[in-house]
Amino acid sequence: MADMHSTARPRGNAARICTILGFVFAVVAVFLAPVLFGIVGVVLGIVGAVMGDKPLGWYAAAASVVGAVIGIALAAAILNS
Numbered sequence: 001m002a003d004m005h006s007t008a009r010p011r012g013n014a015a016r017i018c019t020i021l022g023f024v025f026a027v028v029a030v031f032l033a034p035v036l037f038g039i040v041g042v043v044l045g046i047v048g049a050v051m052g053d054k055p056l057g058w059y060a061a062a063a064s065v066v067g068a069v070i071g072i073a074l075a076a077a078i079l080n081s
Contacts, residue, residue: 012052019048022060026067034075038068 025041041064049057 015048015051015053015057017048018044018051019053019056019060022048022057022064026060026063029064029067030071030074032071034068034071038064038071040064041067 022041022045025037025044029037029041042061045057045059045061045064047057048060051057
């Protein structure tokens with residue numbers, strides 16, 4: 001029998017898919033519409049974490065924020081040059 005706490009949720013495929021999509025949107029946010037894809041990546045990362053993919057879901061949300069900030073800085077640098 002598995003040694004799980006009563007509050008732990010088993011990780012499902014939907015949680016992993018949301019987390020992976022969160023990372024994908026974090027990368028896309030660097031190059032294309034950083035605000036839009038950054039927000040979507042944060043939401044998907046949080047949904048993945050809440051659904052049971054705890055550490056990676058939060059990492060995906062943080063990566064989306066970083067990707068959006070880098071994308072905004074990159075766009076500002078390109079437009080001001």
